[in-house]
Amino acid sequence: MxxxxxxxxxxxxxxxxxxxxxxxxxxxxxxxxxxxxxxxxxxxxxxxxxxxxxxxxxxxxxxxxxxxxxxxxxxxxxxxxxxxVPILSVREYIEIRETRAPLERLASELAAVHITKDEIASLRDLHRRFVEAEREGRWKDALAVNQEFHFLIYRSSQNATLVRVIENLWLLIGPFINHQYPLVQRAHIELHPHLLVIDALERKSPSEAGELIVRDLREGSYLILSHLGDEKGKKRRGRKSGAGN
Amino acid sequence: MxxxxxxxxxxxxxxxxxxxxxxxxxxxxxxxxxxxxxxxxxxxxxxxxxxxxxxxxxxxxxxxxxxxxxxxxxxxxxxxxxxxVPILSVREYIEIRETRAPLERLASELAAVHITKDEIASLRDLHRRFVEAEREGRWKDALAVNQEFHFLIYRSSQNATLVRVIENLWLLIGPFINHQYPLVQRAHIELHPHLLVIDALERKSPSEAGELIVRDLREGSYLILSHLGDEKGKKRRGRKSGAGN
DNA sequence: TACCAATTTTTGATATATCAAAAATGGCTA
DNA sequence: TAGCCATTTTTGATATATCAAAAATTGGTA
CATH class of the missing domain: 1.10.10.10 (Winged helix-like DNA-binding domain superfamily/Winged helix DNA-binding domain)
Incomplete structure (x- = not known):
């Protein structure tokens, strides 16, 4: 090879x-x-x-x-x-989200303690690129940059185990999210949750950062779930009844 | 095979x-x-x-x-x-514990909602066997039964993802704990944390159950850490300087 | 006796061979 | 034409072969 x-x-x-x-x-x-x-x-x-x-x-x-x-x-x-690739049920998706929530909270709390100026700057830049990509309809890019944003926060927690566990949970929803995402844009929102998170991190407020990141998680999740039935422009070559899972 | x-x-x-x-x-x-x-x-x-x-x-x-x-x-x-088998550093051990904490809390909160009478009864029985095994110095048994106790709570959460994640974290500390355990007994304690947890679960109080299970986790952890230097009766056939990790 | 270097053995990583189970194919029938 | 069964092909699971790297061994030397 x-x-x-x-x-x-x-x-x-x-x-x-x-x-x-x-x-x-x-x-x-x-x-x-x-x-x-x-x-x-x-x-x-x-x-x-x-x-x-x-x-x-x-x-x-x-x-x-x-x-x-x-x-x-x-x-x-x-x-x-x-x-x-598993076809997540709504129930499983929610399970994963709810398991992530306290981990995300912890990661953000720790990040608020450990994060550096440079990392804050990187977060701002990543969010800027995220908004840009979303506005231009580059969904894959938007998701990738969004991921980088969150992973940077995780790593700032300085807890390698925590990072690993959360990343493994991301992996589980990766295909699902990418499949649904085109329907779910909110970067244009005036005050995006990311900005509030960055602010809380900068002020080194663990509890606020934790609370806000969980809010970001849940809001994104609600958006996705509310669009679940919607059809995407993609090919739909399912045989027989596409029910299956 | x-x-x-x-x-x-x-x-x-x-x-x-x-x-x-x-x-x-x-x-x-x-x-x-x-x-x-x-x-x-x-x-x-x-x-x-x-x-x-x-x-x-x-x-x-x-x-x-x-x-x-x-x-x-x-x-x-x-x-x-x-x-x-990894030789955990104290830092890593604490990382894992702190990652487990919010997950254990969540699991117990959910268990307080979903747990049945029968499961409560099983918990009591498991704790009884735990105390018994510890009193008789059957450490392996004690650890195994203790694990069963906690895993039963996890499963009662009705969140399969959560169960999996926590079990994977147990796996990481398994060898370490088993190695240290003989030094750390506390089943004889008058009011063992397990009993408080069972009580909170029975009263269907999520916040108390969550709080108590985290306390149990931390107390056990402190005990182990406080005995870290202690020598165990086991063989110690390390070559040269046993430092390594 | 302690240490070192050359040799031998063991080991993990990968490729290939083999086999049974599953999937695809094709032709036959209703 | 639609549906079904037999045949063929593909596939995953495991065993075995192969090779280079690491570990163990051994013999010799200071």
Whole structure:
């Protein structure tokens, strides 16, 4: 895979410390990224051999990567053992949101304590780019930048475990959100929640920051849920009754 | 592996729905259980081929299971790519505890809403067995029953995502706790936190239940941390300086 | 006796082979 | 034409083969 996949994957500076990136590691990172970015629709099936062929590697490391994503809930196993992107029920979506809420709150509280001037500046910039992308209808970009915004806050919490847990929850809703998002824009809102969060962080007010980030989470969630039935311009080639899950 | 590993692994009633348990699935479940039960000490190295030989299967599914545990943080990769049980730093341990706290609180709040009479009764019984095991010095049993106690509360929350996330955090501290536990007994305490929690759940008071479970978490944690330097009766065959991590 | 370097062995990572189960295909019938 | 069953193909799961890197061993030396 040396000259094959390496192009699109970051090669960490040769620290010669941590174990070298394995093929399965790279495939995992790539798939995870693609799921986060909404490159797979809910219900999409993943074919191990096909992915392996795409990367020009053997199925073994691909299977390992896929099964790790299954373990995390980012993929699920169909009857015939085939992996596919889960189709979240509303209930599951809400479960995930409610689990995220107290974690997001904690992360923001800690971020309010630890965040630096530079990071605040980065947040402002990310939000600016977020609004811009949304206004121009670049939804994927908007989602990606929004994600960067939130992840920066998580990392500012200085709690690596917390960051990991929250990121894993993002992964679960990635495909779902990307699928729904075009319907849900609110960047144009006069006083976007992000701005309030930034303000609270700057004033180093943990409780406010925590409260506001949860509000942001919930408001976004309500918007998405309220548009759930809406049809998107995308192809809808479902066989028979699309019910399924 | 049919006649090999099946003995110690639960065979779910043939529902013929969900994908059949694969070898890697079984190995994963087994290793996870063993980690939770403290059958591997922090720092212990896992040898894929050796495990495969023990189960009389090929290394492929074992590697898959091991790498899943690495992904979850339950194991880590040494320089030479070998997997071992992480040796938690105090900082990491506290990180995990603080991440668990709001999740435990939420779980208990939800449990206070959903829990049934029967489950309350089970909690009382589990606590009784916990006290008993601790009094008799059966530490492993005590820890296992304590875990059952807490997991029952999580499940009562009716939020599967929440349960999963918390259980994954337990997994991270499993080896550490089991290693430290013999030093930390408090079941004899007159009014054990568990009893207060049960009472709050019974009265269906979410805020109290949440508050009390976090108190239980923190108190247990303080006990463990305060004994960190203490030597245990166990073998201490560390080479050179046992520092390492 | 303690230490070091060369050699051997072990190990993890990946590719390939194999097999049974699932999916797709195609032709046949109503 | 629509539906169904048998055949073929594909697929996932596991075992085995292979190779390079790491670890262990050994023999020699200071």
């Amino acid at each position: 040396g000259s094959r996949m390496s192009a699109d994957v970051i090669e960490p500076a040769a620290r010669e410390e941590v174990p070298r990136d394995s093929l399965s590691e790279r495939v995992y990172a790539q798939l995870r990224l693609e799921l986060m970015m909404g490159m797979y629709e809910p219900g999409a099936r993943l074919n191990i051999r096909r992915i392996a062929a795409n990367y020009d590697i053997s199925p073994t490391p691909v299977r390992e990567a896929v099964m790790q994503l299954v373990r995390e809930g980012a993929l699920e196993l169909k009857l015939g053992h085939q992996a596919r | 049919g006649s090999r590993m099946s003995a110690d692994v639960i065979e779910p009633a043939a529902r013929e729905e969900v994908p059949r348990d694969s070898l890697s699935e079984r190995v994963y479940a087994q290793l996870r259980l063993e980690l939770m039960m403290g059958m591997y000490e922090p720092g212990a190295r896992l040898n894929i081929r050796r495990i495969a030989a023990n189960y009389d299967i090929s290394p492929t599914p074992v590697r898959e299971a091991v790498m899943q545990l690495v992904r979850e943080g339950a194991l880590e990769l040494k320089l030479g790519h070998q997997a071992r």
